């Protein structure tokens with residue numbers, strides 16, 4: 001397939017590198033600053049384009065991977081191209097299919113919500129298609145995305161909540177991991193050792209929850225001895241409102257996605 005990418009930052013480069021794993025596609029890419037794409041000059045199947053139009057007219061499927069606040073300029077350029085070429089795929093948080101379609105003048109629009117963890121092919125990508133995208137195009141597109149991990153069709157109304165959990169989620173997890181590591185350093189543990197133990201503890205906890213098919217609250221009680229070490233730590237977390245803070249973070253991020 002001829003795959004276009006406009007905006008080759010965190011998500012654009014991830015899509016390019018993961019879909020290019022078997023070098024079975026041709027890529028047409030454009031980024032505002034050339035520095036970000038220079039490293040792809042050596043790839044025979046990657047053509048570095050000099051504007052948005054060059055990407056769009058040559059691609060069967062064009063991924064739009066700029067920040068939501070940067071979309072207007074790209075939409076305006078796409079609007080000036082009167083012929084429709086393949087499908088336009090938006091990765092932007094908060095941007096709805098109807099708005100993308102009206103602003104670009106294109107009917108074949110697909111909205112996806114990716115996650116950075118798809119870099120290692122572990123992650124879910126949500127997909128919503130405009131009613132103009134036929135089922136064989138939809139099927140081909142989902143096949144194209146399969147190297148990213150799981151591909152899931154999702155109603156557009158559910159995208160904001162999904163964005164927070166699936167796509168912002170890795171940042172929230174990183175924040176919690178960082179807090180564990182800094183807590184460990186504070187009690188005298190070497191930072192590298194702390195990182196290893198903390199990552200292993202999170203990995204083991206997730207795998208155990210899955211293996212035993214139990215809720216997180218059950219795992220809490222499996223570990224907490226009455227009057228022991230763990231419950232003292234959990235008491236501090238409850239007293240300091242950590243659960244409420246995390247719930248607020250998720251709520252505020254959800255509202256921000258609705259605002260964009």
Ligand SMILES: NC(=O)C1=CN([C@@H]2O[C@H](COP(=O)(O)OP(=O)(O)OC[C@H]3O[C@@H](n4cnc5c(N)ncnc54)[C@H](OP(=O)(O)O)[C@@H]3O)[C@@H](O)[C@H]2O)C=CC1
Nearest residue numbers: 007008009010011031032033065066067068070092093167
């Ligand atoms: N990061 C993530 O984990 C996730 C991001 N998303 C969505 O993906 C999209 C991209 O995010 P992310 O990759 O993090 O952002 P980045 O800032 O890393 O990448 C955006 C890229 O777009 C380029 N760019 C900006 N304007 C233009 C333009 N007019 N023409 C061509 N290129 C342009 C920028 O170039 P320059 O180098 O000049 O700045 C930059 O390289 C966003 O809409 C975001 O909502 C969705 C899910 C997860």
Ligand SMILES: O=C(O)[C@@H]1CCC=N1
Nearest residue numbers: 093163164167168169
């Ligand atoms: O922070 C953001 O707005 C984007 C959407 C989800 C992850 N990154």
